[in-house]
Amino acid sequence: MTGTLTPTPTEPVRPARPVKLRAEKNPAGRMKGHKGLGIDRRPGFLTYGILLALFLGGAYPLWWSVVVGSSSSSVLSQEWPPLLPGGQFWINVAAVFDTIPFWQALLNSVVVSTIITVSVVSFSTLAGYAFAKLRFRGSNGLMVFVVGTMAIPTQLGIIPLFILMRQFGWTGSVGAIIIPTLVTAFGVFFMRQYLVDVIPDELIEAARVDGANMITTFWNVAVPAARPAMAILSLFTFMMAWTDFLWPMIVSPQNPTLQVALSQLQSAKYVDYSVVLAGAVLATLPLLILFVLAGKQLISGIMAGAVKG
Amino acid sequence: MTLTREPEASSPPRPDRTGRKSALTYKHRLSRLDVKLSPYLYISPFFVLFGVVGLFPLVYTFVVSLNHWNLLSGPGEWVGFDNYAAELNDPLFWNSLFNTMSIFLLSSIPQLIAATFIAAVLDQNLRAKTFWRMSVLIPYVVTPVAVALIFSNMFSEQNGMINHLLSFVGVDPVMWKTDVFPSHIAIASMVNWRWTGYNALILLAAMQSVPRDIHESAALDGAGFFRRFFSITLPSIRPTMIFVIITATIGGLQIFTEPRLYDATTPTPGGAHRQFQTTVLYLWEMAFQRQNFGKASAVAFILFLIIVAFGVLNFLISQRIATTDSRTDVKSAKRVLRRKAAADREAALAASGAGEPVDSPPSSTLPTGAKEPRS
Structure with a gap:
């Protein structure tokens, strides 16, 4: 709903450069003439200096919230911003737990994000497989429709959605948060683009000749082949659901997700910034852990999205 | 959608055949039905759900915008484009x-x-x-x-x-x-x-x-x-x-x-x-x-x-850019490749002892299956 799921170039696939390992380049003696031209030269200190600055710039706000979140808010009025964490983290965390229903919100976020991820990935794989590998009347037109809807801001439909949810009496429930994001056009497009190259038609035909019906073929041929793309799509869908704010805030402020609960820390009459930032640190931890575990996949997902398109 | 279409209208059942044959045709027909209907079954969850939670709200937004409509008291009178x-x-x-x-x-x-x-x-x-x-x-x-x-x-x-x-x-x-x-x-x-x-x-x-x-x-x-x-x-x-x-x-x-x-x-x-x-x-x-x-x-x-x-x-x-691009790109790519071929020939001559043929086919003839970016 937030449009954070973005790696989707609409351009046709450009012929990618052939895979060539660096090691292959050198032995033929071709490197001789190229030496000193600076193409594959190891970059110098300037490059690493820039990268280090970027790293610090990216990490500093996070570090700074750790520092303030573990001190009393009086550090904010110091002349120099402090550089090391203080000893008050658990006191601030206790204050967070007193102010917002943290564990309930965490549980809600996990439930919402998991169900959305399972739903988006399953339905996208099914539909993406059909569009990539099965022949049926209207498939081209429907695929164009899917691509077209990717650019439509469905987030703007919140008012009728809210009217409906209230009519059904679902406001304040986890289900109401989940429903609008059960499928995404991006997911279908992404799976289709992946599967169209990955599964050879012969494999499907062979399975059919062996007497497998359509759904068995899907389950035994398409799903195993689709697994890497499913993993990447899961990662992005989970992050999208986890970070969503506008819709959960509208439909279920009384039974919040983690993001909504976190935002409520700031709406108290007297705002203690140490507590707010301790909450921000707590809420960032799950995704940081995910990032440490699956950062490589996240990067290859972002980059594959750009080239594959 | 054509979900309700009857795909086997062209092959009416033949009761005059033996039992074994009709069992075969039954299986055959079932399989054809499977082939024809499955794609629609696979894409329908997406289209149904997307229609209900994605497109319908957008259309309905337009309807709501043509009315006086209060959060609490609900729809009021039709006001056209007044809003x-x-x-x-x-x-x-x-x-x-x-x-x-x-x-x-x-x-x-x-x-x-x-x-x-x-x-x-x-x-x-x-x-x-x-x-x-x-x-x-x-x-x-x-x-x-x-x-x-x-x-x-x-x-x-x-x-x-x-x-x-x-x-x-x-x-x-x-x-x-x-x-x-x-x-x-x-x-x-x-x-x-x-x-x-x-x-x-x-x-x-x-x-x-x-x-x-x-x-x-x-x-x-x-x-x-x-x-x-x-x-x-x-x-x-x-x-x-x-x-x-x-x-x-x-x-x-x-x-x-x-x-x-x-x-x-x-x-x-x-x-x-x-x-x-x-x-x-x-x-x-x-x-x-x-x-x-x-x-x-x-x-x-x-x-x-x-x-x-x-x-x-x-x-x-x-x-617009893509069309002008492809024209100039092809031209400059050709120029580059020509130069490169010349350079390679020179390099091959220079690399005297090795005597290895320099293999550098134009990149357009190489397999373009690179799925992952170079890492």
Whole structure:
């Protein structure tokens, strides 16, 4: 709903450069003439200096919230911003737990994000497989429709959605948060683009000749082949659901997700910034852990999205 | 949809055959039904759900916008386009549109430039490649709500870290929350901080799909790093750049979380004087605080049209560029390949002892199955 799921170039696939390992380049003696031209030269200190600055710039706000979140808010009025964490983290965390229903919100976020991820990935794989590998009347037109809807801001439909949810009496429930994001056009497009190259038609035909019906073929041929793309799509869908704010805030402020609960820390009459930032640190931890575990996949997902398109 | 079509009308059952035969045809027919219906069954969950929760609400937004419609009392009388007329004459609506555009430009243009620069820095023969790539992606895992809380504190007017730092270099404290332009900069900086690294990785992937040979032959012709960057890298990543711009537009025009949480203490969302109230924030206020669903829907629909117009415009421009591109690209690629072939011949002559044939077929004849970007 937030449009954070973005790696989707609409351009046709450009012929990618052939895979060539660096090691292959050198032995033929071709490197001789190229030496000193600076193409594959190891970059110098300037490059690493820039990268280090970027790293610090990216990490500093996070570090700074750790520092303030573990001190009393009086550090904010110091002349120099402090550089090391203080000893008050658990006191601030206790204050967070007193102010917002943290564990309930965490549980809600996990439930919402998991169900959305399972739903988006399953339905996208099914539909993406059909569009990539099965022949049926209207498939081209429907695929164009899917691509077209990717650019439509469905987030703007919140008012009728809210009217409906209230009519059904679902406001304040986890289900109401989940429903609008059960499928995404991006997911279908992404799976289709992946599967169209990955599964050879012969494999499907062979399975059919062996007497497998359509759904068995899907389950035994398409799903195993689709697994890497499913993993990447899961990662992005989970992050999208986890970070969503506008819709959960509208439909279920009384039974919040983690993001909504976190935002409520700031709406108290007297705002203690140490507590707010301790909450921000707590809420960032799950995704940081995910990032440490699956950062490589996240990067290859972002980059594959750009080239594959 | 053709779900209810009867596909086997052409092959009526034949009762005169033996039992065994008819069992076969039954299986056969079942299998044909399976082949014909399965694709529709597989795509139907997506289309049904998307229709119900994606498209229907958008259409219904238009219906609501044609009525007096209160949050609590529900639909009132039909007013035609009165809500649209009222909104288009409302300075608060135009204020929100101005703020949205201003924040969008402040976040997209510097971000695109920075992302391209970072991608170029990463597109080198680095040590610890994965570490550096991960390090530019750190901000992306901080949720927008947390980003807004952190930055709203850093940009605080009295004790904010930014104003502290500014005071060291002798700059007077900036009214980051009260003034229009500084508040836009602060909100744009949240977006920039979170998304620049992400977009840099997308552009990096595009840069790496540029054939290395072109770089090599340009370097052979004496083109330095900057010349190669502007003459080879930039033109060839243009399609990806357009894509980044399109997604940034769709997201940027709907910005909500950051301005909502930037200063939560004011009674009106988006600053005491609505100095950073964006259009979606205005929509939200209209719907859930002023409780006027009719007008809020009109705002939503106008914004919808604006975003679609931006999308179409982007698409047309990119088509235009793509067609002129393919012409010049082919030409310059041919030129490059010709030069490269000549250079290779020379190199082969120079590499006297080796006597190995230099294998460098034109890159167009090579398999183009590279699915993963070079890592």
